[in-house]
Amino acid sequence: MKFTKKRIVATIALLALMVLTACNNEKEIKESSAEEPVQQEAVTIENEGVTTVYEQAPTKAISLNQHVTEIMLALGLEDSMVGTAFLDNEIYAPLQEAYEQVPVLAEGYPSKEQVISAEADFLYGGWASAFNEKNIATRDELETLGINSYLQSSSVKVAPTLEDVQQDITNIAKIFRVEERGQQLINEMNQEIEAIQVKIPEAEKPLEVLVFDSGETDIFTATQNFMNTLVTMAGAHNIFGDIEDNWATVSKEDTVDRAPDAIVIIDYGSTTAEEKIAFLKDDPALSQLPAVKNEHFVILPLSAASEGVRVAEALEILVKGLYPEAY
The missing domain is CATH 3.40.50.1980 (Nitrogenase molybdenum iron protein domain)
Incomplete structure (x- = not known):
């Protein structure tokens, strides 16, 4: 078959038209799919x-x-x-x-x-x-x-x-x-x-723990919120875990009576954990707590202790702090 110059030019033009049409169709499909979100099951x-x-x-x-x-x-x-x-x-x-x-x-x-x-x-x-x-x-x-x-x-x-x-x-x-x-x-x-819980040492009696959030005249503490759950998961006992609320304000006298072995300091806000510990050491009543006398403090960031993805991190901080001998 002879391919004249005229026929070759016509063929090239036809191929170009086909490519252009295909590109336009693909563009229209993409634009259509972008405008119309994929249907999802409710x-x-x-x-x-x-x-x-x-x-x-x-x-x-x-x-x-x-x-x-x-x-x-x-x-x-x-x-x-x-x-x-x-x-x-x-x-x-x-x-x-x-x-x-x-x-x-x-x-x-x-x-x-x-x-x-x-x-x-x-x-x-x-x-x-x-x-x-x-x-x-x-x-x-x-x-x-x-x-x-x-x-x-x-x-x-x-x-x-x-x-x-x-x-x-x-x-x-x-x-x-x-x-x-x-x-x-x-x-x-x-x-x-x-993996963390297997490191908790066995004990005849769980450690008595105070969760200290803040307070000077009285103490603002975790009662039955997730911090109480974390303390329990760590094999210890929250001394105010019997109060049916998330948080509660308790008296210094009641805290002294319950004599915590360790204090978990909740770290957040403008008052640093170190400042909270200094307050506990300087307070006439709270300085007599076994936990303060033995300087058994565990600093737990609020973000780790909250109900999120850092449960394992919070638990490890508690276990390391409560049972340093286990590490």
Whole structure:
């Protein structure tokens, strides 16, 4: 067959037209898929009296307290976040790189205006204080603004268990459609906890422990919150664990009567752990406690002791501090 110059030019033109058409079709498909989100199966979550149906995973989330920020980052959700807030301590080191990818909206809670400006579609609160008219807005008001919310159940219930913390992690993983990551995180947590607990020495009587948060005239202490759970997991006994509340203010006299063997200092805020220890040593009544006389103090960062992903880290700090002979 003879290929004339005219026929060759026509063939080349036809091939060019076919390539151009294919490219345009591919572009249209990509643009169409970008405009239309992939349909996901709806997820219904019951959370502290609020039922929410998530048709799609949130894409513009804001975390409002450090321990829930760390849950989101541990689940690899930094790309689904438009903001974070309220650090108690430095961010958990393995999550620092992911944390730096998320805008910090405020040192404390962000304002309602900041939340709206960020076009948030989901707020994740660690403490009940996150959702009230003074701090941001109530959950009902957020709903009217088209913003879903989740409150860490294990942080607000009395006597939370490890399973309660893990249920919160599971719920967040479901909401963001990363269930496998959630289960992997829980499995790793359980393995680390088991490895630490085998190091706890056997004792006829558990150590009596005071959890010291703050206070000068009276003492603000952990009662039946997750810190009580951690102390129990460490094989010790919280001296105020019989009070049915998360936190309580107790008298110095009652503290002296219960004679703790060790004191866990909760480290956060403007008053340093060293300043809290100095106060205990200088106080006429508290300086007579066996724990103070023997200088048996354990410093536990609030961010590690909260209901988040650092349970194993918190437990290890307690076990090392309570039983230095085990290490």
